[in-house]
Amino acid sequence: MTAATSPGTGPATREASASWQALGTGVLVIVADADQLAAARGMLEADLAAVDLACSRFRPDSEIVSLDRAMGGADAGPVTVSPLLAEAVAVALRAARLTDGDVDPTVGAAMNAVGYDRDFSLVRRDGPAVRLTIKTIPGWRQVEFDEQARLLRVPPGVRLDLGATAKAWAADRSAGRIAATLGCGVLVSLGGDIAVSGPAPAGGWRIRVQDISGRPEDPPAGPSTVVAIHGGGLATSSTAARRWRRGGDVLHHILDPRTGLPAAPVWRTVSVAAASCTDANIASTAAIIRGHAAPAWLTGLGLPARLVGEAGQVHTIGGWPAEAAGGGTP
Secondary structure, three states, rough: OOOOOOOOOOOOOOEEEEEEEEEEEEEEEEEEEEEHHHHHHHHHHHHHHHHHHOOOOOOOOOHHHHHHHHOOOOOOOOEEOOOOOOOHHHHHHHHHHHHHOOOOOOOHHHHOOOOOOOOOHHHOOOOOOOOOOOOOOOOHOEEEEEEEOOOOOOOOOOOOOHHHHHHHHHHHHHHHHHHHOOOOOEEEEEOOEEEEEOOOOOHHHEEEEEEEOOOOOOOOOOOOEEEEOEEEEEEEOOOOOEEEEEOOEEEEEEOOOOOOOOOOOOOOEEEEEEEEEHHHHHHHHHHHHHHHHHHHHHHHHHOOOOEOOOOOOOOOOOOOOOHHHHOOOO
């Protein structure tokens, strides 16, 4: 999950916000017209409930868990999936193509093996050692998917995990739907994956980016900066937000598909701005996995980005604003 960005509203605006928990993370919606807040919250709550029922690998009644059961036999044929799950799978496979497999939805079994086998709030933060071995992830190319017909087949033993892309996609989807329906500017943040749509406030949506997520009204903990966006999205991928310990090993939720193990500790957070929250999240997650090669790769894509090393050193590329003196707000 990404959780390192805290949007803030100005004191003299007509903006209004609401926050709660869903999809195992913090949810924030801000509308540029305070009169539309209740309607926006209702729409977002309904959207997230539908996404959870379709995509969660942690609830036994979800569509993706039912898919696991249906694909249990070697002779199992393709299954027709709902339009919502089909869209989520298409986004996940697109991420795999764009990153040459760095962001791969077939890591579900590997996630279970390293201890992330339930909602993160229920994952034991400390536990006995687990045997971590390098293993090849099945690979996204083994997933057979006819997007038009919504026919999906996953080989037996392969478990899909859409967590790397689902929240960012859900933020884009809901922000666009809310703005189109209510006719006002809106910001949707799901665990720090931020999508904006509709007319932005004067000066844009101001977003505080930091290593440790927090409330907008609280002072930042550690290095931070404030950026303004008028459209698209911003995402932060972090190895610091969801960590747990097994024996002497500190583990996190971003796995390298080439090893099945948590990505090497080069960057503790990577923040990226892009034309959509989904694209920003794909790039930030892949950057964590690419390690030392990430800055050149992001530069080649022309994406503004902020990378924070394990020791706290901040690198900015692509026109991302420089950090203020002392790591505070510019």
